[in-house]
Amino acid sequence: MRTTPEPGKRAYQSTEQRQSETIEAVVHLCAEQDPSSLTTARIAQKVGVSQGALFKHFPNKSSLWESVAGWVAGQLTTQVFSVADQYEQADKALEAMFLAHIGFIARHPGIPRLMLGELQKPGNQPAKRIIRQTLALYRQKIVSLLHRGIEQQHITPSIDTEAAAVLYIGAIQGLVVQAMVGGDIASIEQSAPRIFKLFSASFRETSHDPKE
Amino acid sequence: MRTTPEPGKRAYQSTEQRQSETIEAVVHLCAEQDPSSLTTARIAQKVGVSQGALFKHFPNKSSLWESVAGWVAGQLTTQVFSVADQYEQADKALEAMFLAHIGFIARHPGIPRLMLGELQKPGNQPAKRIIRQTLALYRQKIVSLLHRGIEQQHITPSIDTEAAAVLYIGAIQGLVVQAMVGGDIASIEQSAPRIFKLFSASFRETSHDPKE
DNA sequence: CAAAAGAAAGTAATTAATTACTTTATTCTG
């Protein structure tokens, strides 16, 4: 059924516009639904368009997933990495990055589901490759920040940086899983600082260590 | 595979036998395939039975998932918790539990996929409830071990035990995700001790000097 | 104890729904 468009509003959108609307819809839907059970019909409904129309803007579903993965990767890079670059002190940068990441997830609760869902898929599909690549980049960023922290003498030089990177990502994962279990995704922003504090205790330089 | 006590060949298996065979098949299949894409036909094929025969032993698919979740919960409890109970010293118990958990995952690579897959499902389906409950029990176990460690003066009393429990589970998650990215699940057993060492550095009591 | 009777486990084929994707016709916009 067609409704007459309101005056001043475009009834028909450009392909680019529809593409980003669709990506946004997928990200939103993932907040309340398992990505693997997302149907093109449900996505189209969210966009406010017929199911078939989706294929005017994406050649197929897996291509849509690829676009979504690309969007996530881009957002993570710009929103999280850029925060880290604002700090001279490496340990402060790590903390800010951690909190920015948690904030990003809190604003987009579907993201963890999305990324985990992609990683669970077998094979080397494009979307999985993008997520994989982004995670590798992330790990690299953390390791280099840790090294800078050692140079700045804010991080103990005896630290196992590779292990710390895994634990850093794990800390985020732990928060997310905890939130999934509790069903309360907003709560992670509250507990995030406590988790990071504990995490950083494992490598904080203890040259001055006043007992309280 | 269980052998019948008598050497006579048995063409038809008992429902109980088929049920556990089916659960085993699902766990194995999850090691190489996204759980949400597992079809009853594929499962039946693995068991070596017709697709329809599955429904002689399970009323429906979701009931099968419930059984699988129950199996996982049981195995985690018996295999991981029992290890912890063998140690008097709480921090040693935590480490043994951590390594036992990683070993369990290495032996059953489908388990993380299974659990994460269940948690991603919306609503309060039985299988999800079981996983959720198991995780809660797990968290509780860690917290109580931490408290015992404080009493034994092996763990610093200033520790945020709730945060530590999240970080502990996160450390396992981080290892698993890292393995998923790398595609090499066997590697986690190798890196596990390093991760735990770093994790425990965040709360190890340094003033105390235990004899070993 | 053996044969009949029934219960349980199995198969192959089918069904109703659902899915990603396609085709056709219609409507909007520059």
Add this chain to the structure above:
DNA sequence: CAGAATAAAGTAATTAATTACTTTCTTTTG
């Protein structure tokens, strides 16, 4: 008007579940 965007109505494939029927195991009973 021409081309792009859309809706509506398809299609073929896949899926969980059911069905009608057969085979095997267990129990009852004369």
